[in-house]
Amino acid sequence: MALTLALAALAVVLVFAVVRPHRWPEAVVAVPAAALLIGLDVISVDEALAEVQRLLPVVGFLAAVLVLARLCADEGVFRAAGAVMARTAGSSQNRLLAMVFVIAAATTAILSLDATVVLLTPVVLAMARLLQVPAAPHAYATAHLANSASLLFPVSNLTNLLAFATAGISFLHFTALMSLPWLAAIAVEFVVLRWVFRRELATPPVVESHAEIHLPVFALAVLGATLAGFVVTSMLGFSPAWAALGGVIVLGTQSLVRRRSTPSHLLSAADVPFLVFVLCLGVVVDAVMVNGLGDAMQGVLPDGTSLPALLGIAAVAAVLSNLVNNLPAVLVLLPLVAASGPAAVLAVLIGVNIGPNLTYVGSLANLLWRGVVRRDLTAGPVEFSRIGLCTVPATLVLSVVGLWAGVQLFGG
Structure with missing residues (x-):
């Protein structure tokens, strides 16, 4: 009965998060669902508090990165990126797609996948309208890279932050192990999407005079310093969240002084309701795990860290992500593979990020x-999955092979 209640609560929370009627925050259902499970003793208060305490540093880090991404947008970083893409396209859409890939991959890696989806994708759509080219190849590039190009840094995705905390390795070690999977994922996505959209890409851009590119030098310098700070804080044994907070303070102070942002604007960028949703979802998933799902999943996952085992772990993670969403999937799987070491943890991460x-x-x-793209192109679930079927299998396999090679090179 306890497991049934926990699974029902998880299903309701996930369906609400997917549908989001009236665009209500996900926390509207997640908070009472977690409270109900605690009240019915499906999960104890102590277990729920322990899960919240485990997730709090990750959620704090996420909040800082979300605010940093919004500040970069306010400072014109994404407008400059759009101008660079349009200027370098020339008469070739293939060159344009390559530039979209470079900027989307960098944005996802440094500022997280949310920045790519919410802040960069509208710029890419506007650029496609300006150049009078089909938007689909470039829009799907941002969609796919928001997921698959989020493998590189611990800060690139909420799932990465959770895996980073579980793996127990340094920022640099994480990045070294995931560099080959990241490069493999981007390369496969580029080759396959270029083939899938070969007809749309045959349309040459309309070359017009474009406005001057104004690079936000200060914002880019703060971003670079923040990225270096992630490495330094990790080497010194501190949480990289302190580096993210430093970037927010420096860039936020300038933005507030110049009146490009307001305190309420920055608070909204932190997306507090979503952060609460993450914490409550963690409690709901933990209730499912402690009442039997953990034991059941343990029998599905391969043992060890050989290449076949890593491929199996990533495949299970990818399938589970598409059944229950990747955030619950990573919360379910990480405790089950933690004892096998960082390689198994990162195989889960590849599955839940590419799947x-x-x-x-x-x-x-x-x-x-x-x-975001609803006004500019038709992207129904069948079309989305058709394109995903073209890219995901090869991307998943080659990324896991890259992880296995990275473990041989860097240890893990």
């Missing part, structure tokens, strides 16, 4: 992207 390109249900970023 969501198969269906809209796979990640919340997919649902955000669907809302």
Whole structure:
């Protein structure tokens, strides 16, 4: 009965998060669901508090990165990126797609997948209208890279932050192990999407005179310093969240002084309701785990860290992501593979980051992207999954092979 109640609560929370009627925050259902499970003793107060305490540093880090991304947008970083893409396209859409890939991959890696979906994708759509080219190849590039290009840094995705905390390795070690999977994922996505959209890409851009590119030098310098700070704080044994907070303070102070932002604007950028949703979702998933799902999943996952085992772990993670969304999937799987070491943890991460390109249900970023592109192209669930089926299998396999090679090179 306890497991049935926990699974029902998880299903309700996930369905509400996917549908979001009247665009209500996900926390509207997640908070009472977690409270109900505690009240019915499906999960004890102590267990719920322990899960919240485990997630709090991750959620705090996420809040800082979200605010940093919004500040970069206010300072014109994404407008400059759009101008660079339009200027360098020339008469070739293939060159334009390559530039979209470079900027989307960098944005996802440094500022998280939410920045790519919410802040960069509208710029890419506007650029496609300006150049009078089909938007689909470039929009799907941002959708896919928001997921698959989020493998590189611990800060690139909420799932990464959770895996980073579980793996027990340094920022640099994490990045070294995930560099080959990241490069493999981007390369496969580029080759396959270029083939899928070969007809749309045959349309040459309309070359017009474009406005001057104004690079936000100060914002870019703060971003670079923040990224270096992630490495330094990790080496010194501190949380990289302190580096993110430093970037927010420096860039936020300038933005407030110049009146490009307001305190309320920055608070809204932190998306407090979503942070509360993450904490409550963690409690709901933990209730499912302690009441039997953990034991059941343990029998499905391969043992060890050989290449076949890593491929199996990533495949299970990818499938589970498309059944219940990647955030619950990573919360379910990480405790089960933690004892096997960082390689198994990162195999889960590859599965939950690349797998969501198969269906809209796979990640919340997919649902955000669907809302962003709705006015510019038809992107139904069948079309989204058709394109995902072209990219996900090869991307998943080659990324896991890259992880296995990284473990041989860097240890893990």
